Amino acid sequence: MNANASLTTPDAIRALIRSGEYSANTSGLAPGFVQANLVILGQSYAYDFLRFCQLNPQACPLLGQTDAGAVTLDALAKNLDLRSDLPRYRVFEHGQLVSEPTDVSDIWRDDLVSFLIGCSFSFEEALLADDIDVRNISENKNVPMYVTNIPCQSAGPFAGNMVVSMRPMTPKDAIRAIQICSRYPKVHGAPVHFGDPQAIGIADINAPEFGDAVTIKDGEVPVFWACGVTPQVAISNARPDFCITHSPGHMLVLDIKNTSLATF
Amino acid sequence: MNANASLTTPDAIRALIRSGEYSANTSGLAPGFVQANLVILGQSYAYDFLRFCQLNPQACPLLGQTDAGAVTLDALAKNLDLRSDLPRYRVFEHGQLVSEPTDVSDIWRDDLVSFLIGCSFSFEEALLADDIDVRNISENKNVPMYVTNIPCQSAGPFAGNMVVSMRPMTPKDAIRAIQICSRYPKVHGAPVHFGDPQAIGIADINAPEFGDAVTIKDGEVPVFWACGVTPQVAISNARPDFCITHSPGHMLVLDIKNTSLATF
Numbered sequence: 001m002n003a004n005a006s007l008t009t010p011d012a013i014r015a016l017i018r019s020g021e022y023s024a025n026t027s028g029l030a031p032g033f034v035q036a037n038l039v040i041l042g043q044s045y046a047y048d049f050l051r052f053c054q055l056n057p058q059a060c061p062l063l064g065q066t067d068a069g070a071v072t073l074d075a076l077a078k079n080l081d082l083r084s085d086l087p088r089y090r091v092f093e094h095g096q097l098v099s100e101p102t103d104v105s106d107i108w109r110d111d112l113v114s115f116l117i118g119c120s121f122s123f124e125e126a127l128l129a130d131d132i133d134v135r136n137i138s139e140n141k142n143v144p145m146y147v148t149n150i151p152c153q154s155a156g157p158f159a160g161n162m163v164v165s166m167r168p169m170t171p172k173d174a175i176r177a178i179q180i181c182s183r184y185p186k187v188h189g190a191p192v193h194f195g196d197p198q199a200i201g202i203a204d205i206n207a208p209e210f211g212d213a214v215t216i217k218d219g220e221v222p223v224f225w226a227c228g229v230t231p232q233v234a235i236s237n238a239r240p241d242f243c244i245t246h247s248p249g250h251m252l253v254l255d256i257k258n259t260s261l262a263t264f
Numbered sequence: 265m266n267a268n269a270s271l272t273t274p275d276a277i278r279a280l281i282r283s284g285e286y287s288a289n290t291s292g293l294a295p296g297f298v299q300a301n302l303v304i305l306g307q308s309y310a311y312d313f314l315r316f317c318q319l320n321p322q323a324c325p326l327l328g329q330t331d332a333g334a335v336t337l338d339a340l341a342k343n344l345d346l347r348s349d350l351p352r353y354r355v356f357e358h359g360q361l362v363s364e365p366t367d368v369s370d371i372w373r374d375d376l377v378s379f380l381i382g383c384s385f386s387f388e389e390a391l392l393a394d395d396i397d398v399r400n401i402s403e404n405k406n407v408p409m410y411v412t413n414i415p416c417q418s419a420g421p422f423a424g425n426m427v428v429s430m431r432p433m434t435p436k437d438a439i440r441a442i443q444i445c446s447r448y449p450k451v452h453g454a455p456v457h458f459g460d461p462q463a464i465g466i467a468d469i470n471a472p473e474f475g476d477a478v479t480i481k482d483g484e485v486p487v488f489w490a491c492g493v494t495p496q497v498a499i500s501n502a503r504p505d506f507c508i509t510h511s512p513g514h515m516l517v518l519d520i521k522n523t524s525l526a527t528f
Contacts, residue, residue, distance in 0.1 A: 171457050171458045171459050171460075171463070172456070172457065174458075175442055175454055175455055175456070175457075175458070178439055178442045178443065179442065179443075179446050179454060182443050182446070190439055190443060191439055192436070192439070193435050193436065193439075194435045194438075194439070194458075195435050195459060195485055196435075196483070199435070199483060219460070219463060221459055264528045
């Protein structure tokens with residue numbers, strides 16, 4: 001297999017990652033294919049976490065979930081091994097980050113349930129395809145993310161406020177972005193707010209809690225999407241004894257295409 | 265026929281109007297059914313006006329047009345007589361308003377072509393159905409309309425800037441309104457702008473060129489839709505020797521339902 005092929009097809013990328021030869025972030029890999037957030041919890045937490053996702057679908061749009069102990073999910077990716085097919089993981093014990101390994105086979109347990117959650121990469125690709133400037137991409141930064149005052153619906157121990165990502169746009173582009181993203185409810189869907197940051201509890205648009213600040217040009221308004229960091233905040237509030245997630249930006253590359261997620 | 269029935273079914277309403285027994289505005293009549301703007305021009309202007317509509321579909325969404333001289337349009341309304349089935353018309357000569365009759369049979373010409381253009385009543389009904397406050401309705405006013413600095417694409421003598429209508433909303437409701445209205449391109453579709461009025465050449469949001477100012481509440485932003493007054497401005501610029509339109513608010517009630525215009 002040559003290097004070019006290994007970075008363009010999802011199964012080749014996963015094989016390269018599994019072999020340990022690739023441990024960087026997955027941004028820009030396998031254009032056109034869905035990349036997913038990963039959350040792995042013990043089965044005793046599974047029902048409450050699944051309920052949290054279903055109650056807060058814009059922040060936690062579920063692409064799929066496994067049976068307890070399973071490391072495969074054929075409907076989304078063939079020959080998958082969830083223990084090794086992401087370039088980097090984060091391991092939490094009682095809400096504390098304890099390690100960031102490239103493989104979690106050695107700490108795998110038969111009671112673990114994996115949740116795959118949609119990621120903004122998919123809708124950003126749809127925006128770019130329509131020539132809408134995605135500022136975090138054009139400025140080569142991590143998207144700015146903010147904790148809002150919008151409460152999530154809680155489920156068991158999982159609770160917290162919604163985290164949003166922000167992309168500045170002209171109103172004209174924002175209207176088009178709302179149309180485009182409305183077609184993709186499985187990857188956060190339409191924005192949840194635009195304009196005044198304080199209206200959703202954001203004190204300083206230039207000081208995001210996660211990611212990097214980006215330039216807001218004259219005539220642009222900030223546009224806010226529900227963000228996949230929301231479940232991570234809910235998990236840190238729940239403090240489960242054990243939890244594995246992807247490391248930020250180090251996503252699971254799936255076999256399904258972004259276009260397949262469009263609802264119309 | 266009792267009074268109640270005469271104000272609920274489109275054909276009964278048209279019959280009542282044709283008989284001369286009803287000449288008021290059509291707001292609120294025949295809920296669920298499409299009402300249309302009407303423009304009637306001599307055939308020598310028909311190609312350029314049709315081209316103007318097709319070049320500016322958000323401002324001039326065409327529901328249908330007739331053969332020269334025809335007063336019927338079966339696809340949109342049965343037993344139609346375009347000379348008498350609107351409660352009030354406006355007659356223009358060389359761009360000047362010369363009369364506002366309730367019937368134009370006496371001035372009808374065999375070369376006249378009629379254009380039916382979608383109206384905001386249809387999308388306002390869809391917004392109300394989703395419990396979005398439509399301020400001009402809740403304040404019982406005419407929707408405020410403004411001439412913008414957004415140029416229409418011109419066609420022959422038909423030219424001018426886009427006229428927009430404005431409805432203030434919270435950003436959350438505006439996002440939902442964009443989703444709802446995107447389904448209805450035949451009745452102006454999605455908004456063309458939100459927020460800063462000056463960005464589209466509106467100097468004073470409280471001084472609309474047409475209609476009435478409405479209250480903009482704290483936390484709301486003005487949301488702007490392309491407006492069916494746009495073709496009237498283009499016609500007044502073109503100064504055709506002869507033209508008939510509906511009188512504002514006195515629309516043609518059609519047999520087709522608003523829901524039938526939804527594209528998905």
